[in-house]
Amino acid sequence: MRYGHPMITTYAVLSEGLERRFGDVHAVRGLDLAVAEGTVCGLLGPNGAGKTTALRLLTTLLRPDAGSARIAGHDLVRESAAVRRRIAVTGQYASVDEDLTGRQNLRLFARLYRIKSAAARVDDLLDRFGLAEAADRTASTYSGGMRRRLDLAAGLIRRPDVLFLDEPTTGLDPAGRSLVRDAVHDLRQQGTTVLLTTQYLEEADQLADEIALVDRGRVAHTGSPAQFKSLIGSYAEVVVAQADAMVRAAGVLDRLTGSEPAFDHGRHSVGALTTDPTLTLPRLVRELDAAGVPLLDATLRPPTLDDVFLRLTGQYPGISPDTKELVS
Amino acid sequence: MTALVYDGTAMVGRQLRRVRNNPGLAILTQLMPINMLLFFGYVFGSALAMPGREYRSFLVPGLLVATAAGGIMTGMFQAAQDSHRGVMDRFRTMPVSRTAVPVGQAAADLVVTAVGTVPLLLVGLAVGWRVQGSVPEVLGAVGLLLLFRLACTWIGIFLGLLTRSEDAAGQLGAATFVLPLLSNAYIPTDNLAGWLRTVAEWNPISAVTTALRVLFGNAPLPRGAAWPVAHPVAGSLAWCAVLIAVFAPLAVRHCAHGER
Numbered sequence: 001m002r003y004g005h006p007m008i009t010t011y012a013v014l015s016e017g018l019e020r021r022f023g024d025v026h027a028v029r030g031l032d033l034a035v036a037e038g039t040v041c042g043l044l045g046p047n048g049a050g051k052t053t054a055l056r057l058l059t060t061l062l063r064p065d066a067g068s069a070r071i072a073g074h075d076l077v078r079e080s081a082a083v084r085r086r087i088a089v090t091g092q093y094a095s096v097d098e099d100l101t102g103r104q105n106l107r108l109f110a111r112l113y114r115i116k117s118a119a120a121r122v123d124d125l126l127d128r129f130g131l132a133e134a135a136d137r138t139a140s141t142y143s144g145g146m147r148r149r150l151d152l153a154a155g156l157i158r159r160p161d162v163l164f165l166d167e168p169t170t171g172l173d174p175a176g177r178s179l180v181r182d183a184v185h186d187l188r189q190q191g192t193t194v195l196l197t198t199q200y201l202e203e204a205d206q207l208a209d210e211i212a213l214v215d216r217g218r219v220a221h222t223g224s225p226a227q228f229k230s231l232i233g234s235y236a237e238v239v240v241a242q243a244d245a246m247v248r249a250a251g252v253l254d255r256l257t258g259s260e261p262a263f264d265h266g267r268h269s270v271g272a273l274t275t276d277p278t279l280t281l282p283r284l285v286r287e288l289d290a291a292g293v294p295l296l297d298a299t300l301r302p303p304t305l306d307d308v309f310l311r312l313t314g315q316y317p318g319i320s321p322d323t324k325e326l327v328s
Numbered sequence: 329m330t331a332l333v334y335d336g337t338a339m340v341g342r343q344l345r346r347v348r349n350n351p352g353l354a355i356l357t358q359l360m361p362i363n364m365l366l367f368f369g370y371v372f373g374s375a376l377a378m379p380g381r382e383y384r385s386f387l388v389p390g391l392l393v394a395t396a397a398g399g400i401m402t403g404m405f406q407a408a409q410d411s412h413r414g415v416m417d418r419f420r421t422m423p424v425s426r427t428a429v430p431v432g433q434a435a436a437d438l439v440v441t442a443v444g445t446v447p448l449l450l451v452g453l454a455v456g457w458r459v460q461g462s463v464p465e466v467l468g469a470v471g472l473l474l475l476f477r478l479a480c481t482w483i484g485i486f487l488g489l490l491t492r493s494e495d496a497a498g499q500l501g502a503a504t505f506v507l508p509l510l511s512n513a514y515i516p517t518d519n520l521a522g523w524l525r526t527v528a529e530w531n532p533i534s535a536v537t538t539a540l541r542v543l544f545g546n547a548p549l550p551r552g553a554a555w556p557v558a559h560p561v562a563g564s565l566a567w568c569a570v571l572i573a574v575f576a577p578l579a580v581r582h583c584a585h586g587e588r
Contacts, residue, residue, distance in 0.1 A: 059421045081423065089421040095414035099346040111338045112424050138349050154418070 010073075012037040012162050012193035017067035018057055027053040029217035030067070035210070040184060040194040042208030044201060046309070050217035051197040052092065055166050058195070059089045072161040072193075090155030091166025091197075095147075098140040102131050102150050105139060109157045118157075125153040129179060144171045149179065156183060163187060165196035169203060181206060201228065201308055213312055221312045232303040232311050233275030236284055240268050241294035249293045256287060268296075273307060335425040339432020340439070343406075347440055357398060358444040361391040362451050368514060369455055376515075381456040386547050388452040389469075389540035390513030392445065393533050396477040397508060399437060401501030403484020406433055407579075408497040411489055416583070426584035430489075430576075434481045441477050460545030469543035472564050476536045479571035486579040512557070513537050518550055529554035532571070535563035 013035040020028040028050045035041040043051045056062040058069060060080040069076040072086035096105045106125060110118030126135045129149040134142060139150060148171055155163060165184070169177045184194055184207050198204050204211045205225040213221040213228075223231070236257060240249050249270045250261040257274035264271070281300050288295050303311075347354050365387060373383040407430070410416045419429055459466055488497055508514065511533035517525050528534055539560035541547040549558065556563030 061417055061420055084421060085423040087421065089418065095418060097342065097346070097415045098413060099350055100342065101349065104342075104345050104349075108338060108342050109418075109422070112335060112419075112422055114334075 010037045011035060011070070012072055013041070013058060013069070013195055015058065015067065015069035015076075018054070018064050018069055019066040020053055020057055020062055020064055027217055028057060028064075031057075031214075031218055033069075033212060033219060035193055035195055037193050038188065038191050039209040040188055040196070040207055041210045041212060042204035043195065043197040043214050044199070044204045044211050044308070045197075045214035046199060049214045051214050052166055053217075054214065055089075055091070055164050055195070055197060059087060059164050060084055086161040087164060088155040088158070088160035088162075089164045089166075090151050091164070091168060092170070096139050096150050096154055099138060101136050101138050102126060102142070103135040105150060106154060106157060109154050113158045115158055121157065125156060129153045130175075145173055145176050148172055149176060152180065152183065156187070159187070159190060159192060162193045162195065165194065167197055167199070169198070201303060205229070213308065215309070215313050228308065229302070230275065232308055233273055234300050235271055235303055235307055236274055236279065237269055237271035237299050237301070238284075238288060238293070238295060239297040240270070241296055243268055245294050246270050248291055249288060249295075252288050252291050252293065256284065273303065273311065274300075331425040332427055332431065335428030336431045336435065339428050340436045343433055343436030344439065347436075354440055354444060357402065358395075358447060360398075361395045361448050364394075365391055365448070365451060365455065372514075384452075384455050385457045386516075386541065387514065388448075388457040389544060389546055390508065390511075390537050391448065391452075392473055392540060393476065393537045394508035394513045395445070395448065396441070396473055396536070397480050397504065397533055399441070399477045399480030400484040400487070400504045400507075401497070402437060403433070403481040404488035404491070404497040404501060405484075405494065406437075407485045407488025407583075408491055408494050409488075411492040412494055427580050430482075430485045430579050430583045433485060434478060434576075437481045438474055438478060442474065445473075457546070461543050465543040465545070468561070469540045472536060472539050472543075472561070472568075475568045476532070476564065479532075479568045479575070482572055482575040482579055486575045486582060489579060489582040507531065508533050511537065512550070516550065517553070517557075526554060529557045532556070532564075532567040535560050535567055539564045 011034050013033060015031055015033045018028055018031040019026075031050070031054050033041075033054075043054065045051050053062065057064050058071060058076065060076065060083055063077065071083045074082040074086065076083060097108070100108065103122060103126065106122040107118060110122060115121065123132075126132045129152065131146060131150060131153070134146060139147060142150065148168075152165075152168065155165070165180075168180045168184075172180065184196070187194060196207060198207075205228075208225060211223060211225055211228055212219045236253060238249050238253070240246055243265065246263060246265070246268060250263070253261045253270055253272040256279055257272040257276065259273045261270050261272040263269075279300070281298065284300065285295065285298050288298065365384070369384040369387055370380065373380040373387075376383055378386065410429070416429065461469065487500060491497060491500070511517075511528050511531040513533055517528045517534065520528055535556035538549070538553075538557045542549060542560055549560070556567065
């Protein structure tokens with residue numbers, strides 16, 4: 001707790017009514033966000049929801065048209081220089097210099113952050129992110145995953161108060177994703193606040209303490225991953241042998257889940273969302289069998305982003321009467 | 329100010345490392361004027377009223393200045409590349425002096441230019457170009473050349489940040505090839521049609537080229553030329569001052585704010 005009284009929650013990121021337009025496109029329209037210090041917050045939303053614009057606003061790259069925000073206790077607009085001293089950014093847009101080697105990149109950033117005797121720190125990061133062997137090759141020869149890892153290492157060259165990660169695992173293989181996960185957990189241990197964007201509920205669940213669902217430029221819902229999951233429950237889906245059995249299967253699903261089943265006629269499948277914790281896969285199969293449904297396949301899977309959106313905003317992501325406002 | 333010097337030095341180091349890691353483009357850029365010296369000097373030179381050796385002496389300062397004008401293209405390309413690739417965005421999220429990025433680029437370019445011009449000078453000496461001016465005159469000529477390069481680089485940096493596209497930089501860069509053709513860099517302007525002569529002599533390249541010819545002792549002042557060519561040193565200084573005063577602040581402003 002560096003900015004306030006120990007008993008009072010202090011917010012590393014606190015924004016009120018942030019807005020930004022690009023011509024006709026209202027990319028961010030009234031973003032209210034409160035991220036408690038030392039926590040990890042995941043901005044969850046589909047492409048075009050305004051997540052990246054929100055991050056560009058909060059990292060001083062864009063000037064808001066309206067609203068205000070404080071980052072690590074400093075006003076985003078009036079004290080942008082102080083904000084930049086407290087944050088680090090890594091992700092889709094803040095990139096590295098492709099004409100420099102991995103080592104040269106990290107040394108340059110260390111120098112610009114005024115880190116004394118950075119050589120050891122740079123070697124350590126190169127090692128940790130699996131870039132030691134490629135350290136003296138120019139970044140232009142790196143694979144996409146290696147570049148993302150270098151980008152992440154560049155963001156961690158000094159421990160920031162607030163770290164912004166824009167879709168940190170996009171383009172990474174499973175090993176790379178677990179590096180990101182470990183890095184986020186380590187930073188959180190050391191007291192860094194992390195704000196990351198993602199399109200995957202599962203990833204937000206793994207990384208974040210708090211999820212903010214972003215829909216059309218504003219925060220539609222916030223809660224812990226557990227709250228999100230209990231709110232959405234899981235998705236039961238069954239595939240039947242003949243088309244005429246779909247209605248019978250839907251009747252069983254309706255009775256068990258209490259929510260309206262959705263049909264996929266092409267695959268002979270019926271599915272429904274459930275929040276009932278007693279609904280297990282064996283019970284689902286038993287009930288369907290008892291009703292004489294010729295089952296081919298049955299699954300109970302965690303909800304996807306589509307399910308979350310359907311439940312919390314009443315529509316699938318990207319579908320809106322004024323779709324123009326979603327494109328960005 | 330201390331931050332600018334510190335960050336600026338780091339940025340100079342960055343640009344020099346980029347050239348060292350990938351020297352191909354810099355070498356090609358410097359080979360071009362050497363080829364032109366040999367082609368123009370021996371092929372065109374044989375068709376001109378001037379004797380070949382005299383034309384080559386006339387041509388070397390012109391090529392030096394034309395190459396310096398290439399700073400528009402180099403500056404534009406590098407700045408566009410930085411903005412396009414997003415490394416500029418990273419700098420903008422860091423506590424880095426806003427001015428350091430373009431200042432570092434311009435300063436590093438001067439170092440690369442100073443080194444890169446040496447082969448052209450050596451080939452020039454080999455084909456008959458001679459330096460006849462005094463030491464202060466020659467130093468003055470070198471200083472003017474670098475000052476002009478700096479002015480052109482600032483124009484380029486501004487245009488590169490404005491277009492943010494490497495393709496646009498390439499296209500516009502090719503267009504800058506025409507600029508020295510409309511000056512006295514390759515041909516004397518005395519025989520050009522009235523209005524064309526005026527345009528060519530108000531081209532900054534003409535003033536700087538004439539200043540170099542006079543200071544190196546390669547050719548006398550042309551008669552009846554427009555003011556910048558008739559007073560080439562003052563004319564060159566004035567041109568450079570105006571260009572830097574206009575484009576350096578524009579570029580710095582653009583670099584600091586980006587698309588904000």
